[in-house]
Amino acid sequence: MKKPLSAPDTNRPAKLQAFDRLLTVMDELRENCPWDKKQTLESLRHLTIEETYELSDAILENDLTEIKKELGDIMLHLVFYARIASEQKAFDVADVLNSICEKLIERHPHVYGDVVANDEEAVKTNWEKIKLRTGNKSVLQGVPGGLPPLVKAIRIQDKARGVGFDWERKEQVWEKVEEEMQEFKNEFNATSNEAIDKEKAMAEFGDLLFSLVNYARFINIDPExxxxxxxxxxxxxxxxxxxxxxxxxxxxxxxxxxxxxxxxxxxxxx
CATH class of the missing domain: 1.20.890 (cAMP-dependent Protein Kinase, Chain A)
Incomplete structure (x- = not known):
């Protein structure tokens, strides 16, 4: 069952007031600014991707000032999408927030129910099982098709691991890396001037990269x-x-x- 918070959030009123202020500013911009009036879900998409990469860069640089700035930009985009959707009578920001709250409660039965999960792996396993029970036909269905290939490889492997489809030891994974390296060398002999079969070499190189990503995951390195x-x-x-x-x-x-x-x-x- 859910435990009470260890300490009350005395700053909650200020946080709620700040979020309400953002919603007000968004409404005013949407109604009065020529640029904001023109924006659509589609026109904002590439800007949101750009802002996300800027946040990622700030995190890698450990620049807390920039992280705060980029988080603000992304939060603006989120309320912008919700505002546009509300104009289309599809949903509003309250629907968005309530939806994610319901999903989090449903997928954390070890916090909001009687399920026991004592470590991170148990939580991940429960998460994937719940998703399959609630409509997903495939464990990999939740991997967005538009992810960059390296990030997609990480997510695919994480999700497969969540249902037990994984190597047992890192030594096994490294053996796979060496196997894929040899197969790639067989397709692309660096000391030979003969023309290579580009399609086969590309396939083997992809297998090699995938296996390296897998090994990185086993030793807790984010390859991206x-x-x-x-x-x-x-x-x-x-x-x-x-x-x-x-x-x-x-x-x-x-x-x-x-x-x-x-x-x-x-x-x-x-």
Missing amino acids: EALERTNKKFIKRFQYLETESAKDGKKMGEMTLAEMDEYWNRAKSL
């Missing part, structure tokens, strides 16, 4: 975050190369690889 951190590291070092070589009167595109490596190695030591 890991890759983004490497992207940022490369950008930082490459920009150092550009800046420092320019100070020495050198131009990108005219230096030898050995010259560029000197700056690159210097950047790695920073």
Whole structure:
């Protein structure tokens, strides 16, 4: 059964007042601003995706000021969608909030009912089973088709694990990585100049990436975050190369690889 909160939220009135203020501002913009009047669910979509990536970047940088700003932008988008839907007599923000509350209560029977779940894995397993009972025909039905492929691989594997379809030990997963690496090497021999079957090589490379994502999951590494951190590291070092070589009167595109490596190695030591 649900336990009482450990301490009352003394700031709840201020939070409710702030949310009410946002709803009021949204209504005023929708009725009085030419740009806001024109927006549709479809026109906001790409902007919301952009804001989500900006939030993700702020989180990776651990920039709390930017996180607060980006959360505000995303919350604006959420109430904007609800406002547009209310104009179409489809639903309003109260329907949205009540809907998610009902779903959370239903899928947390270990908090709001008598089910026992003592660890994270038990919670995930219960979650997937409940979704199957309440209409989902497939465990993978909840994976959005529009997710970036790397993120989609993570979600697919998480959901399969939730119903017990998973390796037992990380050593087994690493053996699969090595197997896929060998299969890829068989399709694409780096020492051969012969033309490769691009479709087969692409399929094997996809299998290799999928297995690496799986291994990362087993050792609690978020592969999407890991890759983004490497992207940022490369950008930082490459920009150092550009800046420092320019100070020495050198131009990108005219230096030898050995010259560029000197700056690159210097950047790695920073």
